[in-house]
Amino acid sequence: MYKYDEYDQAIVDARVGEFRDQVNRRISGEMSEDQFKPLRLMNGLYLQLHAYMLRVAVPYGTMDARQMHMLATIARKYDKGYGHFTTRQNIQYNWIKLDQAPDILAELATVEMHAIQTSGNCIRNISSDQFAGAAADEVEDPRPWAELLRQWSTFHPEFSYLPRKFKIAVIGAEEDRAAVKLHDIGLQLYRNDAGEVGFRLFAGGGMGRTPMIAPVIREWLPKGDLLSYVESCLRVYNRYGRRDNMYKARIKILVHEIGAAEYARQVEEEWAHVKTLGLDPPASEFERIAGYFAPPAYDADLPDTVDRTDPDFTLWIDQNVSAHKQPGYAVVTISLKPAEGIPGDASADQIDLMADLADKYGHDELRVTHAQNIVLPHVRKRDLHTIWQALEGAGLATPNLDLISDIIACPGLDYCSLANARSIPLAQKIAGRFADLDRQRDVGELKLKISGCINACGHHHAGHIGILGVDRKGEENYQLSFGGSAAEDTSLAKIIGPGFNEDGVVDAVEKAVETYRGLRTEGERFLDTYRRVGLAPFKEAIYG
Structure with a gap:
């Protein structure tokens, strides 16, 4: 895994010193909240409903034991004894005291961690496949390329104040475990007919109030051209992205409005200039980075079977x-x-x-x-x-990966100042309704995702079953959607009808599951059955 060099450490240490001074000035009253807000957000510090929340970056989701122990130390020392792992492969702490925030960043810096670019209109944490470097189906480990993008994007002077936040994901397999088509830029390493490994580049995906699936912008990009081409994509977006309306500022709106073909044409035109600037690193530099991601020293001749008597x-x-x-x-x-x-x-x-x-x-x-x-x-x-x-x-062995109780949920109205409805209690109720593991396993793969507001931090648009909490005349109301997928068969879930209260949506989910069990054919997932038969039988069962 990547290790900081003297430049990385100097950057992080300097940021800690700067932020400590900014916090001291805010506490003393020398700086107002309006002045302080953009500075704290640059350091991953949000002001939520009850306290400050700190979001810590975990680049492409990879950590070592020393770093993980530090996350535990912070939870124990500065929070209420726990941390919340997020859909961006980061971790958040929900009960942070302002005067202690610089101390947390200083402790993180001792183990090569930080909160840089976990907020703001910049290139956010580069994400990747959680099985990268281990997966049996990948053509190449994508993490060295994610690290290269991290180094290129950190404090990039042109892209520190983009029209809106920008998210990039990189994978190296046909199976998409990182939702690349739902990112601002998605990159997929693959082998072409000539046996060469390069990138397929998607741009203009995202969720939120206007969910969109990213189209292919370039079918084949040689690996050595990655930085200059991604730089060109960002330059076009930065030039033409909307800055007058935050709801229309994401790259997905630009790509949608001018069309994928026109966006690709402008990127190619920009690239003709950018690739002459020497931005792409020499092969030796990439090899230096890739060396940190060499496979571990695997033991040879290990037994390839497991005792299944228990x-x-x-x-x-x-x-x-x-x-x-x-x-x-x-x-x-x-x-x-x-x-x-x-x-x-x-x-x-x-x-x-x-x-x-x-x-x-x-x-x-x-x-x-x-x-x-x-x-x-x-x-x-x-x-x-x-x-x-x-x-x-330790209560960590629940065998429910990809089952209905393996729910994605945002913090919702229990913590978030943007939320309209609670996500956590609803997730708990649904998990309780389906607590029987035999029943869950009979249902099979069913990805249920809950968001407490239209910002879609719970990825409800990509759920086989998605739930969105909204405010309806001062009451929490939950819209139910079916048919989403964040995998290689990417699709956006569609709202099935009027919303429900908390108990009503739990009942509706159960009716949908039982309808699926009655309609499925051999080997069909919930998503497959829904795609085959359509909404009508589910709607009839739920609404009567």
Whole structure:
């Protein structure tokens, strides 16, 4: 995994010093809240309903045990003993005191972490596939390219004040585990007919109040041209993106209004100039970065089978353990979705335990997932039972990956000043309604996602079942949508009809699930059945 050099460390340390001075001036009254707001947002510090919230960057979701232990320390020392892992592969702390925020950033800096570009109209944390470097189906590890983009985008002078925030995702497999078509720019490494590996580039995707699926802007981009081409994409957006209306400021609006073909033409025209500027690094620099992402020293001749005599362990293996490219190894997903728990939350003790397991059994590496879980990407199969026992004792062994209780949910009205409705209690009620794991497994893959407002931090547009909380005459109301997907078969969910109160939407979800069970054919997921039969039978069951 990437390690800071002297430039990285100097940048982060300088930012800590600057922010400490800014906080002191705010506390003394020398600076007003209006003056302070843009400065704190540059450091990932939001003012929420009850307290400040700090969002910490986890580039492409990758951490080592030392960094994970620091996250536990911060939760224990500065918060209420827990952290919240997000759909951007970051972590948030919801109960931060302003005068302690610089101390948190200083402690993060000691383990090569920061909160830079986790807010504001800039290029945000570069995200990637949580199985990167371990997945059996990838053509190439995308994380060195994500790191290259991180270095290029950090404090980029032209792109620090974009029309709106900008999100980039990079994957290296056919299976899309990072929702690349729902990003401002999505990059997919693939092998062409000539056997060369390069990028397919999507631009203009996103969720929020105007959800859109990104079109292909360039079908084939040589790897060596990545930075200059992405720079050209940003330049065109920065030049023409709307700055008069924040609701129409994202690149998706620009691409939609002028058309994908015209946007691509302008990017190509810009690129003809940009690629002469020497922006793309020499091969030796990329090789230097890629060296940090070399595979761990795998053990040879490991047993490639697992003892399945324990039925509970076998259930966890079948649901939460995925194939690894190295014989004798597996990828473990740790569920942060216990029965009726808060999706994405982990206590300081749980965070410490996951760090210990990574250190002892996982080649010192962890990943945050887009679904608010944690991954140990490199685990010997012979260690799986020991890991499971440790997780079971800590409430982290729920075998529900991709099942209906593996719910994505934003913090909602319990914390967020932008929210219209609560997400967490609703997620807990739905998980409780489907607490029977045998029932969940019979239903099979069903991705349910909840947002507490139109900003869609819970990715409800991409849920097989999506739920959006809205304010209806001062009451919380929940709109139900079907048919979304953030995978390679990307689609946007459609609202099925009038909304419900909290209990009503739980009942509606159950009716939808039971309708699916009655209509499905062999091997069909909920999404497949919905796409085959359409909305009518579901609507009839729900509304009568």
